[in-house]
């Protein structure tokens with residue numbers, strides 16, 4: 339892999355750029371970035387990360403192995419129309435990060451035979467801890483899939499899934515960090531309410547999250563068993579969990595994931611031909 343190009347210079351592009359540079363997958367100037375209009379944002383990305391920025395599409399696409407579409411779904415059509423008239427080589431892989439947008443929709447703008455891959459990473463790419471799922475389009479071969487898997491594998495873990503699972507993946511791990519941050523917000527507020535200093539509370543909570551995730555990863559016990567091990571009869575945890583049960587928190591979490599998956603599907607339907 340010698341050159342990758344991002345179309346779109348927002349939050350997700352920045353997370354991946356940071357990760358790729360941190361992982362030393364390729365030198366920063368070999369990472370090319372463009373956006374729609376925000377020149378200041380492009381110049382900042384160049385100054386901070388050393389990436390090459392341009393608004394000349396020919397230059398951006400020339401000899402680029404992987405072209406990453408990282409615009410919002412509402413801007414997909416405009417970006418794809420522009421890509422559709424570019425003289426892409428058949429070895430150039432078009433990768434989309436866009437929630438909901440299907441490979442069939444992407445392919446409909448591109449010449450027949452163009453390899454397309456749909457991925458769903460998350461913002462933890464910034465610190466090489468992303469969870470990414472990858473689904474192949476119609477014209478992608480195993481080698482191309484491996485190359486893209488390697489790219490996203492450098493910024494975290496990457497798994498291949500069938501495209502029919504991408505809405506579910508988006509609802510779980512694409513949006514997932516936001517659910518955890520939401521829970522953290524609530525726990526931080528609760529920690530102040532029970533009298534802890536803000537910094538101490540935050541430090542205790544972060545380590546508690548890290549420890550719990552590592553326990554789940556390293557022990558053979560399920561999350562339910564790990565929870566049971568903490569919950570003494572008549573103790574503090576039981577008192578806390580009883581409130582969560584009374585307030586149907588599990589049902590609310592399931593409804594949250596369902597809503598995100600439904601929204602991903604709707605977005606796919608809104609942007610289909």
Ligand SMILES: NC(=O)C1=CN([C@@H]2O[C@H](COP(=O)(O)OP(=O)(O)OC[C@H]3O[C@@H](n4cnc5c(N)ncnc54)[C@H](OP(=O)(O)O)[C@@H]3O)[C@@H](O)[C@H]2O)C=CC1
Pocket residue numbers: 345346347348349350351372373374375376377379408409410411413416417435436437458459460461512513
């Ligand atoms: N944020 C997240 O956690 C995740 C996001 N995603 C997906 O990643 C994609 C990007 O999201 P995010 O980074 O948050 O979005 P942002 O709104 O932060 O960034 C969007 C970028 O797209 C650019 N853009 C818009 N239209 C065009 C165009 N026609 N040509 C070139 N660039 C264009 C914008 O440029 P300008 O500023 O100049 O208008 C901007 O740089 C989305 O499709 C989202 O579904 C996937 C996983 C997680």
Ligand SMILES: O=C(O)[C@@H]1CCC=N1
Pocket residue numbers: 437508512513
């Ligand atoms: O909220 C969104 O639509 C995007 C996709 C996954 C995370 N952010």
